Amino acid sequence: MATTVLTLRVREETKAKLDKLTQATHRSKSFLAEEAIARYIDLEAWQIGEIGQAIQEADHGDFASPSDLSDLLKEYAD
Numbered sequence: 001m002a003t004t005v006l007t008l009r010v011r012e013e014t015k016a017k018l019d020k021l022t023q024a025t026h027r028s029k030s031f032l033a034e035e036a037i038a039r040y041i042d043l044e045a046w047q048i049g050e051i052g053q054a055i056q057e058a059d060h061g062d063f064a065s066p067s068d069l070s071d072l073l074k075e076y077a078d
Helices: 012-025 029-059 068-077
Strands: none
Touching: 012 029
16 A cells, blocks of 8 residues: 655644553554544545535435424433
8 A cells, every 4th residue: 555744743742642552552653643544534524425415315305204303302302
């Protein structure tokens, strides 16, 4: 897998936490930072996709009926 260099600035506290995590996991800072960035990007992309899908559904008038909403509220009320 091809890699590239990324330089970024982080708060001192973030770097200190990363340093501790590298010691505890015996992983490199690069490995942990890449993993964290990849997870963040995947989560954000998923969320943006879900929001886009919900907007399309709303634009097509695809909403829960009042009865469906009432049933859902009853299910989680307790």
